[in-house]
Amino acid sequence: MHHAPAKIILFGEHAVVYGQPAIAVPFTALQATADSEPTPPGTGLTIIASDLQQQLHIKDADTMLDNALLRSAQLTLNKLNVPTPDLNITVRSTIPLASGLGSGAAVSAALIRELSAAVGCPLEGDELNALVFEVEKMHHGTPSGIDNTVIVKGAPVYFIKGQPPQTFDIGAPLTFVIADSGIQASTRESVGAVRELYDNDPDTYQGFFEEIGAIVNEARGHIEHGNLNDIGHLMNRNHHLLNILTVSSPLLNTLVSTARETGALGAKLSGGGRGGNVIALVEPDNAHWVADAFREAGAVRTWVTTVGKS
Ligand code: PMV
Numbered sequence: 001m002h003h004a005p006a007k008i009i010l011f012g013e014h015a016v017v018y019g020q021p022a023i024a025v026p027f028t029a030l031q032a033t034a035d036s037e038p039t040p041p042g043t044g045l046t047i048i049a050s051d052l053q054q055q056l057h058i059k060d061a062d063t064m065l066d067n068a069l070l071r072s073a074q075l076t077l078n079k080l081n082v083p084t085p086d087l088n089i090t091v092r093s094t095i096p097l098a099s100g101l102g103s104g105a106a107v108s109a110a111l112i113r114e115l116s117a118a119v120g121c122p123l124e125g126d127e128l129n130a131l132v133f134e135v136e137k138m139h140h141g142t143p144s145g146i147d148n149t150v151i152v153k154g155a156p157v158y159f160i161k162g163q164p165p166q167t168f169d170i171g172a173p174l175t176f177v178i179a180d181s182g183i184q185a186s187t188r189e190s191v192g193a194v195r196e197l198y199d200n201d202p203d204t205y206q207g208f209f210e211e212i213g214a215i216v217n218e219a220r221g222h223i224e225h226g227n228l229n230d231i232g233h234l235m236n237r238n239h240h241l242l243n244i245l246t247v248s249s250p251l252l253n254t255l256v257s258t259a260r261e262t263g264a265l266g267a268k269l270s271g272g273g274r275g276g277n278v279i280a281l282v283e284p285d286n287a288h289w290v291a292d293a294f295r296e297a298g299a300v301r302t303w304v305t306t307v308g309k310s
Pocket of ligand 1: 009013014140142187270276
């Protein structure tokens with residue numbers, strides 16, 4: 001059995017598509033898993049996506065060009081240059097779909113790990129990352145690569161598109177409450193909307209992206225030094241700029257202000273936006289209050305996670 005975690009973007013989504021840095025961490029409480037069992041000779045490869053009630057056979061790969069699971073399998077077999085194995089692979093995931101938690105990248109990573117191991121050539125690191133990135137293009141159009149990178153690496157990353165990801169120290173544990181707005185939103189659409197704004201007024205939007213990039217760099221320093229209040233303040237500023245980029249929504253804004261009113265050190269949307277999730281940095285003792293307030297304000301689910309636990 002192989003797996004891959006969900007992820008949250010702490011700072012820099014959207015601007016990262018335009019070459020600015022971003023910071024993301026794995027969220028290990030939610031996972032995609034893939035498990036395989038051999039089948040009789042000649043039966044070929046079947047992928048069973050039990051949560052989606054889907055059963056896919058690799059021979060359909062040429063007709064179902066938009067299926068991310070088949071594409072993951074096909075890319076893996078082509079990369080390894082091996083014949084299609086006789087195998088059933090069952091894929092499961094506890095990561096909500098289209099919620100900015102990286103479900104697509106995690107499912108691909110788990111599936112490619114399991115399939116490549118089953119044929120005796122386990123893929124990891126840069127090779128795995130490159131394949132998951134290819135599949136991400138189906139979901140996102142022009143992904144920056146941050147989702148696949150943090151999910152494959154399974155560690156916090158400071159990421160700039162096209163550059164090797166950097167790891168960094170976390171000076172003090174960071175406790176986040178994550179709220180799922182319950183609204184599924186397409187990252188492809190929110191990225192496309194920002195692209196349109198940028199194309200119509202490149203100077204202004206380049207300025208916003210650079211402001212976000214400066215926030216990310218400042219945040220990295222404060223994360224390394226464990227300055228929680230400063231990190232929270234920068235989350236608020238990052239959210240404000242995401243709102244200007246039109247990727248927030250009335251519900252996300254309500255969740256963000258609710259968290260702040262309940263004593264969170266800072267809050268922002270995380271990921272593609274317009275739905276998906278909001279994250280709040282909290283003192284650990286305050287986590288359950290913020291989680292309760294999130295649900296009262298309309299969140300359908302909440303989680304608490306601590307990053308950089310010793
Ligand atoms: O997959 P999501 O919804 O977490 O969004 C990814 C982050 C974006 O910056 C909006 C897009 C990208 O490719 O980096």
